Amino acid sequence: MITQRQQVTDMIISAKVLKSIKWSNVAQEVGLSKEWVTSGCLGQMAFNKQQAEKIGQIFDLSDEAVAWLQIVPYKGSLPTSIPTDPLIYRWYEVVSVYGTTIKELIHEEFGDGIMSAIDFSMDIQRENNPNGDRVNVVLSGKFLPYKSY
Amino acid sequence: MITQRQQVTDMIISAKVLKSIKWSNVAQEVGLSKEWVTSGCLGQMAFNKQQAEKIGQIFDLSDEAVAWLQIVPYKGSLPTSIPTDPLIYRWYEVVSVYGTTIKELIHEEFGDGIMSAIDFSMDIQRENNPNGDRVNVVLSGKFLPYKSY
Amino acid sequence: MITQRQQVTDMIISAKVLKSIKWSNVAQEVGLSKEWVTSGCLGQMAFNKQQAEKIGQIFDLSDEAVAWLQIVPYKGSLPTSIPTDPLIYRWYEVVSVYGTTIKELIHEEFGDGIMSAIDFSMDIQRENNPNGDRVNVVLSGKFLPYKSY
Amino acid sequence: MITQRQQVTDMIISAKVLKSIKWSNVAQEVGLSKEWVTSGCLGQMAFNKQQAEKIGQIFDLSDEAVAWLQIVPYKGSLPTSIPTDPLIYRWYEVVSVYGTTIKELIHEEFGDGIMSAIDFSMDIQRENNPNGDRVNVVLSGKFLPYKSY
Amino acid sequence: MITQRQQVTDMIISAKVLKSIKWSNVAQEVGLSKEWVTSGCLGQMAFNKQQAEKIGQIFDLSDEAVAWLQIVPYKGSLPTSIPTDPLIYRWYEVVSVYGTTIKELIHEEFGDGIMSAIDFSMDIQRENNPNGDRVNVVLSGKFLPYKSY
Amino acid sequence: MITQRQQVTDMIISAKVLKSIKWSNVAQEVGLSKEWVTSGCLGQMAFNKQQAEKIGQIFDLSDEAVAWLQIVPYKGSLPTSIPTDPLIYRWYEVVSVYGTTIKELIHEEFGDGIMSAIDFSMDIQRENNPNGDRVNVVLSGKFLPYKSY
Amino acid sequence: MITQRQQVTDMIISAKVLKSIKWSNVAQEVGLSKEWVTSGCLGQMAFNKQQAEKIGQIFDLSDEAVAWLQIVPYKGSLPTSIPTDPLIYRWYEVVSVYGTTIKELIHEEFGDGIMSAIDFSMDIQRENNPNGDRVNVVLSGKFLPYKSY
Amino acid sequence: MITQRQQVTDMIISAKVLKSIKWSNVAQEVGLSKEWVTSGCLGQMAFNKQQAEKIGQIFDLSDEAVAWLQIVPYKGSLPTSIPTDPLIYRWYEVVSVYGTTIKELIHEEFGDGIMSAIDFSMDIQRENNPNGDRVNVVLSGKFLPYKSY
């Protein structure tokens, strides 16, 4: 009996390790970005029927698991509010060190409001560099203004 | 007597509001990016002598304050570990929802290691869009591999 | 020297008590809803120049304070992450007890996405009732869908 | 052996996904609002015998599970005190940003007291809107005054 | 400038120590129970005009302070969520050790609902006892049922 | 293998729901107050041999479970330090709002010391009332003075 | 204006450093143990009139401060719930590592109940030892049994 | 498969309850103090081979479990950083209330340094007393000075 999306994520991760599946290949087969597809496989997004069935084939999932992939999950992928994993912590650190800077500059350009994390996309790329390759990430979020009423 | 960088940040913020100074203009005068200069003014970076004196002129700071701008600060700009401000929270949410995705994709491309938050830069731009303008942010961080020893 | 919006909020609150000003009257003079105007006076919204000057007159604020009212504040009005005040706690309790219900019903109707807290308005009214008057609150937030990309 | 209501909630959720049951249909069959019935199915309310048996039929529950549906549960539906799920967080954010505003306006209208979260109802509706449909939520809670004694 | 009720509480406490005032006498002069009056003096309740003026006389408060006594305060009297003071901790311990017991017995008698902490009173008395005097406390709170809707 | 008292509590709760047992009847059969017996069944008190065997009969427990009922448990019945359940939270709120009041009044009457939570009893009763029935709770705890040495 | 016992503690500490006063001498003059007198000077106990006046003479305190020494303080001497100071942390560690051991052995000897921290005394002594001197601490607390009722 | 010392502690506790074993008898058989042996059985100390085998006989442990008793465990016996159990909490309270006192008096006698919690022993005894028996605990820890370098 599946009672939480986490169980499906566990099945996907287990199959991925056993079969050496790559996220970028999964994304290609689904026909969407690797960022969105991976976050879906990790239990953060809901797939539509067709996408879920494709994911089910790739990872050999049961029909019940495929049904769960189409349910909106309870989101949040980290076990602690301050992440312990060094790679993810660096992102937390960017928010901590640059948070007020980001706030000031977006407000200076747009006024009061936020950069949406829903109408949002992310693109992660390798940038070759003689001093050591770099990770380049483009975040794009719609600006949503606070309006008086 | 100044005993913490926060006092200098307070002076800068107070002068900024009174004189309607813009961060982008400060950055232009200092000759560096608005992201780095703003984070420095907000107490997260150390300026060199020349930069500090320029900042001092713009915000009418005392010599003591200008000396403090050249001291490496205790970093971290947020009052709580989970930010309450909606704009900054959205960034925390991106880390929470996409954290494991970012981890998987960087490891798939680069192997074990991290994206540096020190050898790092950020560029925030407005993107005009008929469905509502967007905030585009490019993050660039050197990949640092874990090596066995 | 004003270095934080909280100082201006303190001035407003102090004047309000001394002069027995009512939020609904302030709202009327500003020409907007009592909900938005009050949250602005309590340091959660940025006013435009004209609004700020009106607020300044009502509460006898200095020019510096009026300038601060036009700056986007660091939002979040509560001293602890779980509120201790009984009235505000009841709202936290609604989120705790009904949170998953709200999530299920919005997803059932709209699919994956959120109800915006930015493109959002609130209206608080008294409802006369023979069994004891009731507080009626209407919350209206734009639905923002997660989209695949 | 069932030892916690959560186990019954798990059974309900599991059956719901497998059989594509809709909360609004469950509510209709039970003859009450979708908000109250859903919160009960999610383990936050106690059903009476007749309601519990109806729920039991819909979700194919054992007699033991049906008995548990009639027991008052330990309430609180969220795994962390600050919710990580974006939809639910937006509600937490409303409490954080507007909490003091709600407090001021209810006190201005009613004096000292609270808006009950027990003698309380909620109604969630879609509002069609050319700029994007909206979620409209009406919260109704009895005002309970603090009285001197 | 008074900006928080805490400042008035400080004035009251300071005067109380200097003048050796007793809470029971204050209550007598105000004509209400010692429990309610003390909690008001400690910043947890709002007084009406006449009560506030009487309190003002007893503790030699300024008009501004007397005005503040009539404002509904942000409630919650403890500096930490788990109290460190041994006397208050014992009450927290009662909630921790007997919390589920209280819940079971009230539900067994009344069904689903709560014992109100708003429509509530408390009476603290000394009970002489040859084995050592006892503190007897009577708590009385209206039962508020959850109702289906 | 039973390794924690919680397992026995689970068995008791499970049997109670299946057999519709009432705490007040259990107490009657054991011959003690419903408050103490219930807290014992919920894993907060140790029973003597005779009491444990009686409890064992009522709930059909194994000999091992009956042995565990006679072991002093690790006390504390709540899953979080600030309870999420509304009924129990109201008691936490009483401690939060009235904590300093209780402290002041007990010290005024008794001097420095505490009201014991060990040499302690509690009695919960329904009080019929035309404005809605009330929960009346009498707490009785021995006063224990701090003594100089 | 003194509004908290902490201010008096600050005065005592400040005078102690300036005048090189020793706690053991203070205790001798007051005629009680160094443990109790020191904890009182550090704001954890209430002195009687005579003791407070003696303390006042030793540390040159104002009459207002002497009055405060006779008021029961809000107890708890540490700034964080897990102490950062190494000497005090070692005591916290003893509770963490040996806590369940202490519980088991006291229950084995006495049955269910606690060792009082109110009817309690402490004696700290140096023990000369060729392998390095030792700190010997004797804690004595009355056993308080839980009784059924 | 045993993967954590906690599993062995569970086996010991389970056997102890079933067979009514006393810690003091275990200690006698092992030939060491009841404090050290109990803390070892509760998973806080490592036994040598001979001690482990003796413990294994007493509690009927498997060879694998006996092997685990000889492994240094991850120490810390409490489920929360502030203990909820009343007996153990009283010790936490002693640290909280007397922590700064202990610090002052040890420093006054010994200078800067700590009382070791490693080169440490504890002895718990019953003291008969007409006013109620007392728990007497002697803690002995080597003083370790901070030295300049």
Place this chain on the structure above:
Amino acid sequence: MITQRQQVTDMIISAKVLKSIKWSNVAQEVGLSKEWVTSGCLGQMAFNKQQAEKIGQIFDLSDEAVAWLQIVPYKGSLPTSIPTDPLIYRWYEVVSVYGTTIKELIHEEFGDGIMSAIDFSMDIQRENNPNGDRVNVVLSGKFLPYKSY
């Protein structure tokens, strides 16, 4: 089904106890430092194929477990953010007590930046010493400067 690296760590630990394997021998067989190899076995590093297979032989792991050893783990080896284990706590204490000192001295020598915890190695050695042997640890981390941009 293996779904988390922790399961593989459990298998390794279990085999290590049963077979009395030493980390230093494992490291020798793998041909790398004991520090890096141990942290990998404890689930903090990813092994390459050859290393993983060697580890698999030593600890008798399944092919699935060996596959998991080559996956980058979610790092962070401690169950609480402030470690309870005395040995590990002493390291936390070093960070707490000497943290600002380390920061000042590295900045004095190198300017703004950090000591990498990724391009990092550690070497732990016993130092014989007549006053008691010492643990000597050498930490080596690349200095990474913050650069303006």
Place this chain on the structure above:
Amino acid sequence: MITQRQQVTDMIISAKVLKSIKWSNVAQEVGLSKEWVTSGCLGQMAFNKQQAEKIGQIFDLSDEAVAWLQIVPYKGSLPTSIPTDPLIYRWYEVVSVYGTTIKELIHEEFGDGIMSAIDFSMDIQRENNPNGDRVNVVLSGKFLPYKSY
């Protein structure tokens, strides 16, 4: 009036910035290591009279401040339990990622016990390296064994 060591630390930091004093020069004048002297200046160690007077001269401190330098401080130099400053966080991360490794290897070499953080010294050096200079830190702590008793 100085009431806390932090005030003296503030004076030292303020003078250091104004006069561009280097910690290594202070250490040289005091005649001890830069690590110990800096930690003392930052409020973590107690100086003897001669050292304190030398520090007083260097930083132009008052006699009262010099007296405070000789008092054992309440230790712990960080404002949050998980440090936000990137340089200090990296050390916290080392404890988090390598904590269990350090524990295993010290126990393998020495048996049960700890590496002292009191009988401890630290030496921080720059290591020139063509791939980027490194920070080398040697930590030396006495091994303290747990002994049975």
